[in-house]
Amino acid sequence: MIVKLELSPDSTFLSQLIYEGILYALYSVPGSSFRLDEVDLPDDFLHKAYSEMDDGRINEISIVLTGNDRIEKFLESLKIQERPSKKTYRELIKLLKEKCKDISLRKEITLQTRRSGDNIFLDKPDCSNLAAPQLFKIDRYTGISMLETGLTSKQLGLKSSPEAVLIGLMGIYSSHITTIRQQNSTYHYFVFLSPDEVVDVLSSGDHFKLKSIYSIKELLRDLLSTTLRSSVVSEVMVLEVMLSTKIRSELESKNLDKVDFNVFKISPEGQTYKIYETIPITVYRKPMFYEVLLKRGIKADEVCEKLYEALSPDGVIMEALASFNSRNKYSEADAILRGVLGLYKFVSLADAQGLFQFLRSLEEARTLLKDDRRAHYRVEEYARIERSLI
Numbered sequence: 496m497i498v499k500l501e502l503s504p505d506s507t508f509l510s511q512l513i514y515e516g517i518l519y520a521l522y523s524v525p526g527s528s529f530r531l532d533e534v535d536l537p538d539d540f541l542h543k544a545y546s547e548m549d550d551g552r553i554n555e556i557s558i559v560l561t562g563n564d565r566i567e568k569f570l571e572s573l574k575i576q577e578r579p580s581k582k583t584y585r586e587l588i589k590l591l592k593e594k595c596k597d598i599s600l601r602k603e604i605t606l607q608t609r610r611s612g613d614n615i616f617l618d619k620p621d622c623s624n625l626a627a628p629q630l631f632k633i634d635r636y637t638g639i640s641m642l643e644t645g646l647t648s649k650q651l652g653l654k655s656s657p658e659a660v661l662i663g664l665m666g667i668y669s670s671h672i673t674t675i676r677q678q679n680s681t682y683h684y685f686v687f688l689s690p691d692e693v694v695d696v697l698s699s700g701d702h703f704k705l706k707s708i709y710s711i712k713e714l715l716r717d718l719l720s721t722t723l724r725s726s727v728v729s730e731v732m733v734l735e736v737m738l739s740t741k742i743r744s745e746l747e748s749k750n751l752d753k754v755d756f757n758v759f760k761i762s763p764e765g766q767t768y769k770i771y772e773t774i775p776i777t778v779y780r781k782p783m784f785y786e787v788l789l790k791r792g793i794k795a796d797e798v799c800e801k802l803y804e805a806l807s808p809d810g811v812i813m814e815a816l817a818s819f820n821s822r823n824k825y826s827e828a829d830a831i832l833r834g835v836l837g838l839y840k841f842v843s844l845a846d847a848q849g850l851f852q853f854l855r856s857l858e859e860a861r862t863l864l865k866d867d868r869r870a871h872y873r874v875e876e877y878a879r880i881e882r883s884l885i
Contacts, residue, residue, distance in 0.1 A: 496600060498534040498662075500697070501607040502617075504690040507634040508759055508770060511687040513606055513617075513659070516666030518688065518696070522709045523547040529705075531698040541661060545595035548588065548668055556667065557674045558584045558683055561629045561766045569625055572657040573598050584630075588668055591661070604658045610651065618656035627653040629767045631663055672758075673720045677820055682762050682771060684723055686716050689755035689775070707749040714742055715756060715778065725808035728816060728832075729774050730839040732758070736776055737842050738803040740796070746780040753779045783845035791847075801883045802838065811876040815860070826867070827860035827877075834860075850884075857881040 504514055517534055521527050524543045528535045537543070560566060560582045570578065575594050579586035591598075601622065609616050616623045617631075632653050655663075672684040688696070688708065696705050715736060722735045736742065746754070760772040788795040806812055815831040818824045825831075834856025841849030857877045864870040864877075 496536045496538065496540060496658075497603040498536065499603070499605040500532050500534065501605055501609075503608070504693045504697075506690055506757060506773070508685075508761070509608070509631055509634050510690070511693075511757060511759075512631065512663050512666040512670065512685075514666070514693050515670045515687050516662035516664070517606075518693070518705070518709060519665045519669035520544045520662070521702075521705055528700070529697055530700050531694065534697075541598055541600060542595045544665055545588075545592045548592055550589075553585055553588050553592070553668065555673065556583075556585045556588065556671050558630070558667070558671070559763070560584060560587065561763075561768075563626075563766045564628050565626060566628075569657060569660055572625065584664070584667055588664055591664065598661075600658050600661075601656075604656060606659060606662070614652040614654045616654050617659040620654070622656040623654040623659070625655050625657060625660060627655040627660065628663070630667070631655070631660075633761060633768050633770055670716075672716055673723050675723055680762060682760050683768075684719065685759045685761070686712065686719060687757050687759070688712060689757050692755050707751065708754055711742065711745050711749065711751070711754050711778070712756065714745055715776075718742065719758070721808055725813040725817065728835070729760075729772065730836055731806065731813075731816065732774065733776055734835070734839055734842055735803070735806055736778060737782055738799050738806070740800055740803065742778055743780055746778065751780065753777055782842065784842050787841075787845050787847050798884065801880075802842075805880045805883075806835075811873050812880075815873070825870075825873075827863045827873070830856045830859040830863060854881055854884060 498517065500517070502510055502513055504510060520536060520540055521529055521534065524537060524540045524547075526537045527540065564582070566582070566587060567578070570590075573594075575590070575598070577590060577594070579590050604622070605619050606617065609620070611620050617627060670685040670687050672686055675682045675684070692708065696708055699705075718736060718739055718741075719732060722732055746752070754777070756776045756778070758774040758776060759770060760774070761768050762771050785795040788798055804810070812831055812835065815825045815828045816835065818828050819832075834853040837849040837852025837856065839849070840846050841853070857880055860877050861874050864874045
């Protein structure tokens with residue numbers, strides 16, 4: 496199959512989702528070739544790509560298809576008679592994995608976002624007769640709205656071919672991190688290579704480079720999956736990534752200085768979804784704050800490991816942060832949050848005052864808890880962390 500890439504690699508969710516599906520196919524299916532504007536995939540790539548999907552990972556995709564998603568027409572276009580047991584992306588992808596061997600595809604598709612009439616088409620208009628899933632339409636508030644187009648008060652539909660939907664679903668599978676439920680809210684997290692990284696990888700045509708960068712993305716996804724279950728504070732998420740010795744070692748082994756990612760936090764809203772937050776993350780082999788520590792004669796790797804350990808998912812700092820979402824917020828929670836934000840300032844901007852702020856917050860937390868006998872364990876843990884960094 497020839498896939499012509501006329502879709503702009505940009506920071507919209509739709510573009511990142513489609514390109515993630517392309518990268519997943521290139522990563523998991525041998526015998527492909529690629530360049531910036533075109534991908535050549537084996538005829539049986541769909542079978543191989545869906546067959547490679549991990550069942551445990553599919554089961555983690557707890558995203559509901561909305562009432563507006565007409566998957567029956569999509570499945571009919573693929574000549575699949577069965578229907579998912581539940582109207583979820585998990586069950587839909589499971590069904591496609593089971594039936595992918597019998598699905599026939601066109602030999603050439605064109606991924607794009609071209610307007611014709613009242614619709615935007617993800618493939619050639621004569622091949623795009625399906626309404627795209629609502630998750631694909633999440634950028635509707637940040638789309639084309641220039642005055643000269645006459646679209647400031649007009650809503651356009653998003654039409655797709657079956658092939659483009661199949662690629663987008665591969666993107667959902669490979670980019671989904673986790674789902675977090677808090678009281679009355681549900682958030683779905685996705686991680687993508689940044690548009691610049693996508694352009695760099697595809698324009699290289701280098702399979703080794705693709706596999707190197709993609710493997711780091713997979714490592715990042717696993718790390719974020721664990722981190723987000725402990726804290727949904729975005730600064731903590733970035734800290735965990737930048738302090739991870741495992742990811743830095745991977746960059747070292749792949750001879751990469753840095754890799755840029757985008758993390759999307761989205762939530763259901765009625766019959767559709769909205770983007771709640773977009774978090775750029777850059778992973779460095781040698782972060783800037785390393786230089787600050789080295790100039791002070793401090794072993795940067797050791798400090799990094801101790802800070803990473805201090806922020807472990809089952810540690811006392813994460814416990815204090817998690818209390819913000821409970822009925823019994825810890826008395827020292829505000830101090831710990833200020834300290835973590837200071838640490839984020841140190842790690843992201845190499846501002847040494849941020850590290851001192853983190854240490855002061857540990858001291859403040861101990862002071863706040865000195866008369867609380869029930870919090871003796873937390874006092875001892877804060878003291879241990881402080882001692883390990885002084």
